[in-house]
Structures are given as structure tokens and as C-alpha cells.
Amino acid sequence: MKIALLGYGRMGKNIESIALNRNHTITLKIADANSDYNFSDADVAIDFSVPSAAVNNIKKALDAGVPVVSGTTGWLDKYDEILDYCKSKNGTFLYASNFSLGVNLFFELNKKLSELMAGFTEYSTEIEEIHHTQKLDAPSGTAITLAEQIIKFNNYTNWTLDQPKSNEIHIAAKRIENVPGTHEITYSSEIDSISIKHTAHSRQGFAMGAIIAAEWIKDKKGVFSMKDVLNIG
Numbered sequence: 001m002k003i004a005l006l007g008y009g010r011m012g013k014n015i016e017s018i019a020l021n022r023n024h025t026i027t028l029k030i031a032d033a034n035s036d037y038n039f040s041d042a043d044v045a046i047d048f049s050v051p052s053a054a055v056n057n058i059k060k061a062l063d064a065g066v067p068v069v070s071g072t073t074g075w076l077d078k079y080d081e082i083l084d085y086c087k088s089k090n091g092t093f094l095y096a097s098n099f100s101l102g103v104n105l106f107f108e109l110n111k112k113l114s115e116l117m118a119g120f121t122e123y124s125t126e127i128e129e130i131h132h133t134q135k136l137d138a139p140s141g142t143a144i145t146l147a148e149q150i151i152k153f154n155n156y157t158n159w160t161l162d163q164p165k166s167n168e169i170h171i172a173a174k175r176i177e178n179v180p181g182t183h184e185i186t187y188s189s190e191i192d193s194i195s196i197k198h199t200a201h202s203r204q205g206f207a208m209g210a211i212i213a214a215e216w217i218k219d220k221k222g223v224f225s226m227k228d229v230l231n232i233g
């Protein structure tokens with residue numbers, strides 16, 4: 001498979017190394033806004049860039065008729081615009097706030113636990129996410145996905161980074177040197193606490209998941225998620 005890498009930072013480089021081991025080739029690397037977007041014979045584009053560049057990167061790939069996998073976080077206010085754009089181009093697009101198998105299993109656990117806790121209003125809910133200090137966005141895309149899943153099943157209406165009101169889920173976003181990504185959800189009452197936690201030990205799971213998604217999507221048309229790829233949930 002010929003891969004165009006849109007973004008060549010920590011994730012881009014991890015993806016490159018795993019992709020080469022799986023006998024794929026990298027035919028394009030875009031590292032900044034001034035790069036030449038020459039997709040030529042790319043089978044798929046993988047976007048792990050910065051929030052301000054993701055929409056442009058994705059549109060450029062769709063313009064060239066190249067299926068796109070995007071893991072960049074912090075741009076999701078434009079998600080519907082990208083869906084419309086993808087449909088108008090009869091293109092292919094897959095976004096995930098987190099590509100690791102472990103986090104996608106954790107998403108399913110989160111849904112089940114939040115459904116179970118829905119009637120027990122004596123428990124308040126908090127999400128904690130910890131990432132490296134270079135991360136540009138807060139809260140993490142994964143924490144937002146977790147909060148949105150809980151909001152679907154519970155009486156909460158939104159999430160906040162600030163002091164929460166009773167209808168809000170508090171997300172505590174912490175930044176500590178070299179942490180690849182930790183997410184913990186805690187339900188607390190006066191009497192006890194219940195927590196579930198996912199800890200990434202490296203970026204390998206994110207990178208591997210993105211490549212598996214790219215391999216899966218390359219000959220398909222439409223808009224997909226990691227649930228389609230992993231066939232879970």
C-alpha cells in the first residue's frame with residue numbers, strides 16, 4: 001500500500017516505521033502548510049497533524065480522490081463540514097479520537113458502565129486525562145469521546161474543564177512530561193468510588209490502529225469509524 005503521511009511528527013514517524021515493517025511504502029510526507037500536496041499514486045492518506053491543519057489536509061486528500069484516515073484531535077467542530085465534503089466528492093473518510101485497540105475496547109466498557117450507573121444519582125462522574133506537555137489541545141479527543149458516551153446514557157448535558165455544575169461532567173486535563181496517554185473515569189459517592197482506567201505504554205497502539213484502519217479503508221467508499229474496522233460494540 002502506498003501511504004501519504006499528512007503530518008510528520010511523533011505519530012507520523014511511528015506510523016512510518018510500522019508501515020515499512022508491514023511492507024507498505026511512504027510516497028508523500030507533509031510536515032507544514034507550504035508543502036507540495038502531490039498525492040500521485042497514493043492509495044491512502046493518514047493525517048496526524050495539528051488542529052489548525054487537519055481540515056485542509058483532509059480536503060486536499062479528498063480532492064485528489066485519496067481515502068483519508070485522520071487521528072488529529074482538536075478540530076471536531078468542523079466534523080460535519082468534512083462529512084459533507086467527503087460525500088460531495090464521493091470520497092472515503094475515517095476519523096477516530098483514538099486508534100488503539102485497547103482504547104476502543106475501553107470505549108465499550110465505558111458505555112456499559114455508564115448505562116449501569118445511569119439510575120444511581122448519588123454518584124458524580126469525573127474523567128481524568130494525562131498527556132505529554134507538547135500536546136496542543138485540551139481536553140484530549142479521547143476524553144471528549146468518553147464524555148459524549150456518558151452523556152448519552154446519564155443525566156449529564158455537557159462536559160467542562162472548569163468547576164462542574166450538577167449537570168456537567170468534569171474533565172481534569174493534566175500535562176506531564178513523556179506520558180503517551182492515560183484516561184480514567186471515576187464515579188464517586190460519599191460511600192465509595194468506582195474507576196476504570198486505560199494507560200497507553202507507548203504510541204505503538206495508536207500507530208498500529210491507524211495503519212490497520214488504512215489497510216481496511218483503502219478500497220472502500222463512504223464514512224467509517226473504528227467500530228467498523230474492529231467489528232466491536
Ligand SMILES: NC(=O)C1=CN([C@@H]2O[C@H](COP(=O)(O)OP(=O)(O)OC[C@H]3O[C@@H](n4cnc5c(N)ncnc54)[C@H](O)[C@@H]3O)[C@@H](O)[C@H]2O)C=CC1
Pocket residue numbers: 006007008009010011012030031032033034048049050051053057070071072073074096097098099100206
Ligand atoms: N487518534 C489517535 O489515536 C491519536 C491522535 N493523536 C493526535 O494526532 C495529532 C498529532 O500528534 P503528534 O504526532 O503527537 O504531534 P506532533 O506535534 O509531534 O506532530 C504534528 C506534526 O504536524 C505537522 N504540521 C504542522 N503544520 C502542518 C500542516 N499545515 N500540514 C501538515 N502537517 C503540519 C508538524 O510539523 C508536526 O510534524 C494531535 O492532534 C494528537 O492529538 C495523537 C496520538 C494518537
Ligand SMILES: O=C(O)C1=N[C@H](C(=O)O)C[C@H](O)C1
Pocket residue numbers: 073097098131135139140141142143180181182206
Ligand atoms: O496527543 C496525543 O498524544 C494523543 N492524542 C489523542 C487524544 O487527544 O485523545 C489520543 C491519545 O490519547 C494521544
